[in-house]
Amino acid sequence: MRSYFRAIATTTLIGAGLLGWAAMAQDPTPQTGTPKTKSTGKQSPGMTDTQNTGSANRMAMGDSTFATKAAAGGMAEVKLGELAKTNASSADVKSFGERMVTDHSKANEQLKQIATTKGMTLPTSLNAKDQATYDRLSKLNGAEFDAAYMKDMVADHKTDVSEFKKEADKGTDTDLKQFASSTLPTLQEHLQMAESTASKVKGSK
Secondary structure, eight states: OOHHHHHHHHHHHHHHHHHHHHHHHHOSTTOOOOOOOOOOOOOOOOOOHHHHHGGGGGGHHHHHHHHHHHHHHHHHHHHHHHOOOOOOOSSHHHHHHHHHHHHHHHHHHHHHHHHHTOOOOOOOOOOOOHHHHHHHHHHHHHHHHHHHHHHHHHHHHHHOOOOOOHHHOOOHHHHHHHHHHHHHHHHHHHHHHHHHHHHHHOOOO
């Protein structure tokens, strides 16, 4: 009798084992599951260069500073040039003022176009220093204005030539480097004119 029951138990265990094996054969999926892929944060094939570079597209600090100062200085040259056309007594000073209005208005527009393409905002009004200069000169007329204005123009254009030369040589933004390089000869000519006119005004006293 005991042998009979042992035989039945053995048969049952074998059957259960066969059923389990069959179930595993029908489901090939590993029981441990498929591991998830972690995000690496790297560029995906569909992303554009602009989306991935981010801050790389921002203008370098040196270029940005140059553009801001050049815009402010150019605006001041135009304002002071217009003042010279009305307050100066010397024909040479008036002519110089007209040249400032023409040349710097053109350069200002070129710089504005460059800044627009790069999403940069340039100053639209005189800074405190240039406003103080304008206010001081606006109270002068005749020979007194001529001497003071031309003295300022010599100093201003020495600074302009130095800053534009630095940007042309060491700037990192291609468009601003080109702007500085192409404008530099005009500024150097302005400096020569300013020095010559200042000498005439000084000698006429």
